Amino acid sequence: MHFKEDLFKFSIIYNIIPLKLLLKLSKKNIIFPFYHFVNDGENSLVNNLYKPKTKEQFIKDIQYLKKHFTSLSVKDLKQEKSNLDNFGFFLSFDDGLANFYKIVAPILLKEKIFCINFLNSNFIDNKQLFYRYKVNLSINYIRENTLSIDQIEAINDLFDLDFFNKEDICTLLRKVSINESNILDKLSKILKISFSEFLINKKPYLSGLQVLKLKEKGFDFGAHSKNHPRYSQISVKDQLLETVESVEVIKTQFNLDDSFFSFPFSDDGVKNDFFNKIKSKKITTFGSAGLKDEDISSHFQRIPMEYNSIYSAETIIKGELIFYIIKKILNKHKIQRD
Numbered sequence: 001m002h003f004k005e006d007l008f009k010f011s012i013i014y015n016i017i018p019l020k021l022l023l024k025l026s027k028k029n030i031i032f033p034f035y036h037f038v039n040d041g042e043n044s045l046v047n048n049l050y051k052p053k054t055k056e057q058f059i060k061d062i063q064y065l066k067k068h069f070t071s072l073s074v075k076d077l078k079q080e081k082s083n084l085d086n087f088g089f090f091l092s093f094d095d096g097l098a099n100f101y102k103i104v105a106p107i108l109l110k111e112k113i114f115c116i117n118f119l120n121s122n123f124i125d126n127k128q129l130f131y132r133y134k135v136n137l138s139i140n141y142i143r144e145n146t147l148s149i150d151q152i153e154a155i156n157d158l159f160d161l162d163f164f165n166k167e168d169i170c171t172l173l174r175k176v177s178i179n180e181s182n183i184l185d186k187l188s189k190i191l192k193i194s195f196s197e198f199l200i201n202k203k204p205y206l207s208g209l210q211v212l213k214l215k216e217k218g219f220d221f222g223a224h225s226k227n228h229p230r231y232s233q234i235s236v237k238d239q240l241l242e243t244v245e246s247v248e249v250i251k252t253q254f255n256l257d258d259s260f261f262s263f264p265f266s267d268d269g270v271k272n273d274f275f276n277k278i279k280s281k282k283i284t285t286f287g288s289a290g291l292k293d294e295d296i297s298s299h300f301q302r303i304p305m306e307y308n309s310i311y312s313a314e315t316i317i318k319g320e321l322i323f324y325i326i327k328k329i330l331n332k333h334k335i336q337r338d
């Protein structure tokens with residue numbers, strides 16, 4: 001990921017290359033950009049995790065994509081529009097945030113862009129909070145408040161530290177995995193922040209009703225696991241459970257015809273064994289490795305559009321295409337799985 005971001009910093013040089021030439025050289029005619037969140041001014045959810053685009057920046061991205069690619073729907077993708085006379089883009093959003101309903105959907109409806117939204121079945125209706133958002137809220141609190149001596153001592157005990165330094169705690173918090181999320185709950189007690197109150201007051205996730213309203217407007221939905229674990233950190237048995245059960249719940253709850261699934265975080269470390277075992281379920285799956293080819297015909301790699309700095313759609317898409325062309329020359333453009 002770092003190399004790609006380094007490449008994006010040279011966009012002044014490479015953005016003079018015509019997009020059509022890069023698409024021709026790469027032989028790619030469909031791209032899969034994806035986002036999570038569009039910042040409309042209020043952002044206490046992801047501000048310490050990555051830098052989301054503002055409404056204006058997002059609209060610019062969409063207009064760039066629209067100018068050079070045709071927006072593809074699930075139906076288009078199913079019909080495998082490989083004989084597309086134009087280039088296509090298949091847009092998706094992960095994590096099922098209410099931000100999509102309030103900010104993103106009106107923009108996409110106006111621009112006539114199709115989008116699929118991947119939901120975590122345990123989080124719909126604000127039932128639970130993703131552990132990374134707990135990290136984000138904790139960092140916000142630590143940075144914005146003066147902590148008491150008792151709180152500092154309790155935090156030092158929790159992290160087994162001798163010295164207290166706010167930024168060190170924030171770095172440690174960023175490294176917390178889903179298996180250590182009890183640390184976040186303990187910390188919330190020390191800081192006296194309530195995640196359940198945050199869920200009730202802020203309602204960060206889409207409600208079931210909002211999903212149905214969006215479905216009526218033409219948006220589609222898929223699953224994004226139950227609990228958003230990092231698949232490389234859980235067993236194949238749990239990977240299957242998280243995948244199959246979340247797809248089933250979302251299909252049933254929202255009366256969906258197709259089975260779509262995007263891997264939480266990424267599909268890094270997901271082996272052929274997993275894909276062989278879900279074959280019979282006929283689930284179309286999506287990763288987030290950027291422009292890369294897959295041997296599995298029902299699995300597509302998507303292009304992340306959010307980083308720690310803001311890059312325009314042109315910079316990201318052209319950078320991904322250049323990176324892909326280089327990888328192709330080195331024969332490293334295909335995902336290798338055990």
Ligand SMILES: [Zn+2]
Pocket residue numbers: 094095224228264265
């Ligand atoms: Zn996610």
